[in-house]
Amino acid sequence: MHTSLPVSELSAMVDQAVAQRISKELLPQMHNLQSNLEQRLNALEQRLPKNRISIVLFSGDLDRALAGFIIANGALAMDMEVAMYFTFWGMAAIKQATNSQGKEFRQRLMGLFTPERSEEMGLSQLNMLGIGSKMMKSMMRARNISSLEELRNLALEMDARFIACTMAMELMGIRQEELVKGIQLGGVATFMESALNSRLTLFI
């Protein structure tokens, strides 16, 4: 014996059973799948290069530093992020003063034989005890070529990230107040993260 149900009622029951089954079994699965996918996408995005250039300025030569700052400004003009790392002799490019107070003897010596501030930087060639550097700067002024300091300030104004290497600072006894304003401190991990997410990395 079977009692016959109206078709509409039967189909409503089927619909309800299907809906129950979906919400009980399929939805949690979908949810898992989605969060899994999101996690993997996030991990992937963290490894993809951003529209960024990372520059290490290792050299304390005026000409090399100029090249670095010109590239940084060009990149900023073309809507790229810029991260510039200053280490060893390159620290000279972001120095505004040298204060020997409280430094150990060898650090004071180091300060004596390296540029007191960026304006004192010398050329990598034809420096001739600083005469070449002075001549080059007056030639640049005559031709309306921006100075290193102007380029540095421009880059900072356009939100370039400048990072000073704390190991080099510790070694040479350079304190943050001897550097121009707007410099962050960091180490190799800061650089590596930035470099790994950059489309371009330069070591100057």
Added chain:
Amino acid sequence: MQQLDARKLQCPMPILHTKKALTTMESGEKLQILSSDPGSANDMESFCRKSGHVLEEATESQGEFRFIIRKG
């Protein structure tokens, strides 16, 4: 049309001033740039290609370069 006089400026200044001028403008607006830097002919092309702007005109006469850029 907005005007930018970048004559007598050297690399990277013409590009920097162009970028600065463009940021104050609306998409579709045009900017005319005068430059005396021979490198700016190639620079403006690259700048526009990489920054999504359109270089509509690039002319040179007697060492003076004239560009019209439509903001992208």
